[in-house]
Amino acid sequence: MLETSEKTNLLEQASYKYSLQDVAEPNLYRDIYDYESVPKVAFNHRRVPMNMPTDVWITDTSFRDGQQSMAPYSVKQIVDLYKLLSKLGGPYGIIRQSEFFAYTKKDVEAIEKCMDLGLKFPEITTWIRANKEDFKMVKKLGIRETGILVSCSDYHIFKKMKMTRRQAVDYYLETIRSAFDAGVVPRCHLEDITRADFYGFVVPFVNEIMDLSNEAGIPVKIRACDTMGYGIPFSEVALPRSVPGIIYGLQHYAGVPSEYLEWHGHNDFYKSVTNASTAWLYGACAVNCSMLGIGERTGNVPLEAMVFEYASLRGSLDGMDPTVITEIARYFQDEMGYDIPPMTPFVGENFNVTRAGIHADGLMKDEEIYNIFNTKKLLNRAPGVVISKTSGASGIAYWINEHFALEGEDEIQKDDPLVLKMKEWVDEMYADGRTTSLSKGEIMDKIRELTGGQMPSKSVTAREEQK
Structure with a gap:
């Protein structure tokens, strides 16, 4: 039929x-x-x-x-x-x-x-x-x-x-x-x-x-x-x-x-x-x-x-x-104690986080280079970096800018004295045999030590050097 x-x-x-x-x-x-x-x-x-x-x-x-x-x-x-x-x-x-x-x-x-x-x-x-x-x-x-x-x-x-x-x-x-x-x-x-x-x-x-x-x-x-x-x-x-x-x-x-x-x-x-x-x-x-x-x-x-x-x-x-x-x-x-695998898309801790210094350098120039879309707008999560032996100065600078919400003129660059001192410290850590990435607490403690307890910003780092 x-x-x-x-x-x-x-x-x-x-x-x-x-x-x-x-x-x-x-x-x-x-x-x-x-x-x-x-x-x-x-x-x-x-x-x-x-x-x-x-x-x-x-x-x-x-x-x-x-x-x-x-x-x-x-x-x-x-x-x-x-x-x-x-x-x-x-x-x-x-x-x-x-x-x-x-x-x-x-x-x-x-x-x-x-x-x-x-x-x-x-x-x-x-x-x-x-x-x-x-x-x-x-x-x-x-x-x-x-x-x-x-x-x-x-x-x-x-x-x-x-x-x-x-x-x-x-x-x-x-x-x-x-x-x-x-x-x-x-x-x-x-x-x-x-x-x-x-x-x-x-x-x-x-x-x-x-x-x-x-x-x-x-x-x-x-x-x-x-x-x-x-x-x-x-x-x-x-x-x-x-x-x-x-x-x-x-x-x-x-x-x-x-x-x-x-x-x-x-x-x-x-x-x-x-x-x-x-x-x-x-x-x-x-x-x-x-x-x-x-x-x-x-x-x-x-x-x-x-x-x-x-x-x-x-x-x-x-x-x-x-x-x-x-x-x-x-x-x-x-609230529920559930461990989300860190690499899980959209929700994992590392889904928009990079460990590579070359990627961090790209993020600093334009986050669109290494971020899948505007994760800050769509997921309320800015792209991030993890500090490890491969992060380099660019990764350290990006980490500081992200965690201290430094934008525009207040952003610090990879040649900033604070960044260079932090890179020295990171390199020493891995030269001594460290294999794991650095925790947020370790990084924050070192920043406080190097800045005398002051919040990082251009006003207390690069701007001081420029004077």
């Missing part, structure tokens, strides 16, 4: 209908995942069209997937971070939703306190056990949407659940009916989709979900979960690892509208951010993230990364306030 597509305005075949393949043995894709070697990337040279939706957004799982990977957050910490999320997402709700556990009294208290704030965004959603009592509890709280687990690879269906594919589908559909009966929008988490039989299980299963949704008159969300980080963003990669193929297939063959399609990835192979962006580009409105990327194993898609991916792809932050990213990072460090 031919139908005119509303998206392309072209006649397209609409007769594709995939039936559930209730196989006797699991399809574990052993040619790709043999477990004894690195998973392979297979190509079939099939392309699907790029189809970015009119609106795309970010959803958050910091209080669900993120919280599974740390000590449980206190109610106060959840409320504080939720407020920061709202501030970061801005008035248009680019950070559209935030996902909470709803298992314990503490979980419910945190949800209620966040709801009492009256913030429009992010909308509070939940993750619950698949039973009727939990659905009723969510409804009573006034939650509109909740996540439920519908694992879709044969690794889970056969090995963990000990079911056939048909038994799994029937079990899942009964759970989804319970959500509809409670008047709650179910968000179906298609766990392990990058190891699933896409046309033999995923598409026919999602077709049944969509039929049930139409029958109930209640929408359903479909979250494609790259649970093990196996997703590949490249064009022409074969399923089940192809991110473009998964998103296209869920739209084109399972009938999931973009606004109900969401990507949830992990970073096991360093591809979480690229895969999330690819999901946007090929038709998913939502990408699911966590603050600082905290999550299972190697973590989830870092929310702060997708803020900048959004701005890169759309050409605008659309009301988001990225300086809040620095506030969030400091909160995790200062």
Whole structure:
């Protein structure tokens, strides 16, 4: 049968209908995942069209997937971070939703306190056990949407659940009916989709979900979960690892509208951010993230990364306030005792810090030479340097100017007497066998010694020499 597509305005075949393949043995894709070697990337040279939706957004799982990977957050910490999320997402709700556990009294208290704030965004959603009592509890709280687990690879269906594919589908559909009966929008988490039989299980299963949704008159969300980080963003990669193929297939063959399609990835192979962006580009409105990327194993898609991916792809932050990213990072460090790896983009201690003297010399002449963008404006973090054996006079001068906020005429140069004395001291330290960089406290103490306790400025260094 031919139908005119509303998206392309072209006649397209609409007769594709995939039936559930209730196989006797699991399809574990052993040619790709043999477990004894690195998973392979297979190509079939099939392309699907790029189809970015009119609106795309970010959803958050910091209080669900993120919280599974740390000590449980206190109610106060959840409320504080939720407020920061709202501030970061801005008035248009680019950070559209935030996902909470709803298992314990503490979980419910945190949800209620966040709801009492009256913030429009992010909308509070939940993750619950698949039973009727939990659905009723969510409804009573006034939650509109909740996540439920519908694992879709044969690794889970056969090995963990000990079911056939048909038994799994029937079990899942009964759970989804319970959500509809409670008047709650179910968000179906298609766990392990990058190891699933896409046309033999995923598409026919999602077709049944969509039929049930139409029958109930209640929408359903479909979250494609790259649970093990196996997703590949490249064009022409074969399923089940192809991110473009998964998103296209869920739209084109399972009938999931973009606004109900969401990507949830992990970073096991360093591809979480690229895969999330690819999901946007090929038709998913939502990408699911966590603050600082905290999550299972190697973590989830870092929310702060997708803020900048959004701005890169759309050409605008659309009301988001990225300086809040620095506030969030400091909160995790200062209030929660979380150690952020220093090289982490946007939030790590060293992300815009250089140790090389030649780089520091460039920063002094024009910070744009060695800084990725105006980090002072966008993240409230000026570029910095670390003093070590490779810093040279330029690095020392830059460090002093940065830490004492010396600008314009007050800036000191690399030939300043204070800088030259400091360089002498630094060189001596490393000549004696030191291998680590100098701490802020050590540098400050030496500056006080050399200046007699006076704050460094041109008025007490170079200007005095000029007299």
